Amino acid sequence: MIKNFPVIIPAIYLTAALLIPLLRSRHERYAHSIALSAVFAAALVSINNIYYVINNGTIHYHFGGWTPPIGIEYVLDPLSAFVVFVINSVVFFILIHAVKVNAIELHSKEIPYYSVVMLMMLGFNGMIMTGDFFNLFVFLEISSLSVYGLMAMGDRGSAFASFRYLLLGTIGASFFLLGLGFLYMVSGSLNMSDLKEIIPLLSNSPVLIIALTLMVTGVGIKMAVFPLHGWLPDAYTLASSSTSALIAAIGTKVSAYVMIRILFFVFGVEYVTEIFPVTLVLGWLGAAGIIYGSILAIAQKEMKSMLAYSSVAQIGYITLGISMANPLGFIGAVLHIINHAFMKGALFLVAANLRIRTGHSDISRLHKVCAKKMPVTMACFTVAAISMIGLPPVAGFFSKWYLVLGAVDNRQWIFMGVILLSSLLNAVYFFRIIENVYIKSSDSDEEMKSCTLAEDEPGFSMIGPLVLFAMTLLLLGLFNVYIVNNIILLMMPPGL
Amino acid sequence: MEFFLGHYAYWFIIVLLCIGLYTIMFKRNLVKKLIGLSIFQSSIILFWVSSASKWNATVPIYDSAYSIENTANYINPLPHTLMLTAIVVGVATLGVAFALFVLVYKRFKILNEDVIIQEMKSESE
Numbered sequence: 001m002i003k004n005f006p007v008i009i010p011a012i013y014l015t016a017a018l019l020i021p022l023l024r025s026r027h028e029r030y031a032h033s034i035a036l037s038a039v040f041a042a043a044l045v046s047i048n049n050i051y052y053v054i055n056n057g058t059i060h061y062h063f064g065g066w067t068p069p070i071g072i073e074y075v076l077d078p079l080s081a082f083v084v085f086v087i088n089s090v091v092f093f094i095l096i097h098a099v100k101v102n103a104i105e106l107h108s109k110e111i112p113y114y115s116v117v118m119l120m121m122l123g124f125n126g127m128i129m130t131g132d133f134f135n136l137f138v139f140l141e142i143s144s145l146s147v148y149g150l151m152a153m154g155d156r157g158s159a160f161a162s163f164r165y166l167l168l169g170t171i172g173a174s175f176f177l178l179g180l181g182f183l184y185m186v187s188g189s190l191n192m193s194d195l196k197e198i199i200p201l202l203s204n205s206p207v208l209i210i211a212l213t214l215m216v217t218g219v220g221i222k223m224a225v226f227p228l229h230g231w232l233p234d235a236y237t238l239a240s241s242s243t244s245a246l247i248a249a250i251g252t253k254v255s256a257y258v259m260i261r262i263l264f265f266v267f268g269v270e271y272v273t274e275i276f277p278v279t280l281v282l283g284w285l286g287a288a289g290i291i292y293g294s295i296l297a298i299a300q301k302e303m304k305s306m307l308a309y310s311s312v313a314q315i316g317y318i319t320l321g322i323s324m325a326n327p328l329g330f331i332g333a334v335l336h337i338i339n340h341a342f343m344k345g346a347l348f349l350v351a352a353n354l355r356i357r358t359g360h361s362d363i364s365r366l367h368k369v370c371a372k373k374m375p376v377t378m379a380c381f382t383v384a385a386i387s388m389i390g391l392p393p394v395a396g397f398f399s400k401w402y403l404v405l406g407a408v409d410n411r412q413w414i415f416m417g418v419i420l421l422s423s424l425l426n427a428v429y430f431f432r433i434i435e436n437v438y439i440k441s442s443d444s445d446e447e448m449k450s451c452t453l454a455e456d457e458p459g460f461s462m463i464g465p466l467v468l469f470a471m472t473l474l475l476l477g478l479f480n481v482y483i484v485n486n487i488i489l490l491m492m493p494p495g496l
Numbered sequence: 497m498e499f500f501l502g503h504y505a506y507w508f509i510i511v512l513l514c515i516g517l518y519t520i521m522f523k524r525n526l527v528k529k530l531i532g533l534s535i536f537q538s539s540i541i542l543f544w545v546s547s548a549s550k551w552n553a554t555v556p557i558y559d560s561a562y563s564i565e566n567t568a569n570y571i572n573p574l575p576h577t578l579m580l581t582a583i584v585v586g587v588a589t590l591g592v593a594f595a596l597f598v599l600v601y602k603r604f605k606i607l608n609e610d611v612i613i614q615e616m617k618s619e620s621e
Contacts, residue, residue: 134578141585148592152599157616159599166596167520170533170589174540177582181544184575 005049006061006074009042009084009125017118020111028110032099035114039092039121046085053081054490060131068131069194075131079491083128083257083337087250090341091121093465094249094349098242100461101352105240106153113153117246120146124254133180133190136258137173140222143254144169147247151239158238165231172221172228179214182207192266199267208267209276215262216278223255225282225319226289229312233296236308241352244304248311249345253337256318260333263322264493273325283323287418289316294425298432303351303361306429307344310388313422314340320415321403327496329406331488336399339387339476343396346384346469353377353458353466366436376463378437380470385430387473390423395476402484505546512539526600526607530593537586541579548575 016038020031053059053076061074076084095117102110123143130136148169151162184190186207187198202208217228224232232252236244263272263279272278293313300306314336321333354361357374371378387396400419407416476483500507512535519532553571554562562569597607604612 134581138581138585141589145588145592148596152596156619157600157603157612159596159603160612160616163526163593163596163600166589166593167529167533171517171520171536174537178540178543181540181547181575184544185547 003059003061005045005052005059006076006129007063008045009088009129010122012038012042012045013118013122013125017115017122020115020118024111028103028108029099031111031114032095032102035118036092036095036099038118039088039095042121042125043085043088043092046081046088049076049081050078050085050487053078054487069189069191072135073131073191074129075193076129077491078487079257079260079334080128082487082491083254084125086338086341087124087128087254088121090249090345091117091246093468094242094245094345097245097349097352097462097465100459101242101356102240104356105155105242109153113150116146116149119143120150120246124250127254128257131192133183133192133195137177137180140173140176140258143251144173144222147251150243150247151235154239154243156238157234158240161231161234161238165235168221168228168231172218174218175214175221176218179211179216179218182211182214186211192261195266196268199271203271203275208271212262212267212272212276212278216259216282219255219259219262223252223259223319224312224315226285226292226312226316229289229293229315232312233305233308236311237302237305241348241355244308245345245348245352248307248348249341252311252315253318253341256315256322256333256337259319260322260330260493264325264330264496269325269493269495279323279325282319283412283415286316286319286323287415289313289319290418290422291425294422294429298425298429300429301363303354303363303433304348306363307347307351310426310429311344313426314344314388316422317400317403317419320419321399321406324403324406324410324412324415325496326406326409327492328402328409330492330496331484332399332402332406334488334491335395335402335480335484339395339399339473342469342472342476343384343387346380346466346473347388349462349466349469350377350381350384353462356462357458363433363436366433367440368438371437374458377458377466380466381437382434383470383473385434387477389426389430393474393477395473395480398477398480506543509539509543509546512536512542524609526597526609529609530590530597533593534586534590537582537589541582541586544575544579544582548572 016034020034023030023034059076062068063072102113106113120143123139123146126139127136127143130139148162148166151165152159183195186202186205187195189195189198199208221228236248239247290313293309293311293316297306297309297313300309317336318333318340321329321336323329351361353374354370358370383394387394390396390400400423404416404419407419516532516536516539519535520529523529523532548571550571553569556570556573558564600612601607604615606612
């Protein structure tokens with residue numbers, strides 16, 4: 001039974017994805033309940049997995065009884081168990097929220113929507129747990145294809161944004177496959193732990209350098225590392241509200257996790273920092289992404305596109321943390337993956353609530369009445385925004401704190417400056433909204449109307465998850481030491 | 497010269513890869529972009545397949561005429577089987593892309609990138 005833990009989660013999602021279209025009934029709500037219970041079950045299993053893995057060590061599941069390197073295996077170590085838990089719980093919150101938004105925005109398309117969401121989760125969970133590179137590629141494509149489908153269900157030109165993402169995403173996955181081909185040619189293995197043994201024996205081979213470059217580029221496109229982020233802003237802005245919350249919260253994080261796997265767990269710390277210093281390049285790209293994303297976020301007039309550009313900046317933090325290749329930077333990167341999943345989830349849910357209640361999410365058109373009418377939504381927004389800026393005691397402060405410590409540890413003063421400067425820039429674009437919402441009174445009657453037309457807070461299904469997100473952010477901040485000491489330190493890759 | 501002739505399969509694959517990338521980047525029509533993507537994917541599939549091809553070797557089924565110790569007698573089947581999966585993935589990508597074309601065409605009545613970007617810009621203003 002215990003041996004089967006890793007495979008239960010993908011099995012749940014696959015079953016749910018098939019059940020939803022099969023059990024077609026007149027009440028479209030049923031699709032939502034199946035999806036929600038599947039995510040809930042997966043989250044429960046993943047909590048159990050974390051508990052088990054921390055106490056008893058890594059679980060290996062061999063498919064069909066074939067032992068690796070010949071067979072495919074699933075590996076649940078502390079890192080993968082924890083990331084699985086994070087994405088499942090974030091998606092659980094967002095799906096609770098989704099029922100009302102989707103009933104309004106995606107009228108009569110809900111059955112395919114939830115089915116595709118289940119497939120996407122199958123892909124993401126598989127990507128995290130698999131211990132085999134080709135299997136990773138297949139799951140990457142499953143999740144990406146589902147994301148293209150979900151994005152196309154938005155308003156205005158979302159199909160076009162989705163097509164552009166399809167082009168770039170497929171190029172990324174193909175680069176990954178090409179790099180994997182080179183890696184397989186020199187090593188003859190696709191299993192991650194097996195490759196870890198083989199790569200030190202080949203360290204002078206130029207083929208390995210090509211393989212690593214191509215794989216990092218491919219994953220970098222999926223992760224939206226700075227110069228490869230072109231698909232992200234349009235895709236996030238134009239997708240429907242719950243889709244952008246889902247994808248912004250977990251999509252790029254899973255790719256960041258894959259990046260950590262490739263760099264530290266397969267090629268090894270020594271290879272990526274000394275023999276072929278890919279981390280050096282990643283560090284500068286991350287720093288450039290932080291500044292670029294923050295400045296463009298300030299320039300945006302619409303809340304969702306502002307959040308999208310801020311995502312580019314936040315991915316920069318994760319890249320920077322990975323690139324430091326020291327324990328503190330690693331803790332910062334992993335903490336930021338977790339924190340950012342919760343923060344961006346919360347912020348996109350706020351944008352969704354605003355869109356449903358006031359019909360728009362333009363920053364300049366927000367004013368005092370909104371805060372009066374929707375006090376809980378705006379309070380949650382403030383918590384998430386403070387976390388994004390990085391003020392204690394909310395979660396975001398601690399990941400940035402570790403990142404700064406990591407930069408100091410490596411004597412990379414420029415990176416430290418970049419992190420501090422970007423906190424300032426974050427403050428600029430978030431306080432702009434907070435100021436509008438709490439202080440600015442509306443000057444024209446028409447604006448008053450747009451807010452008074454709507455009832456007060458949206459229903460419980462839209463407020464509940466938001467409050468949960470905000471509480472989690474506070475808890476993540478308060479119990480930060482406990483999480484770092486008991487979970488993240490166990491994830492530390494060998495040799496760091 | 498030896499370097500070029502000896503690796504002619506790989507040079508061909510590199511040319512295909514460049515044609516694919518060029519088409520994706522510089523053609524303005526979405527359908528042409530998709531054709532480029534397809535060429536690009538095919539080149540990578542060819543790369544995997546050619547990396548495992550061998551002269552004077554047979555399928556990896558035990559044959560009493562060849563000794564089992566000498567692995568040079570047999571072709572490694574793994575890259576070929578993996579590429580079957582990759583081909584299926586490519587077909588699925590094409591399918592999704594065609595569905596997106598239908599949506600884009602319904603919305604904009606054209607599949608030219610420049611025109612669509614123009615229209616999206618004027619809409620958001």
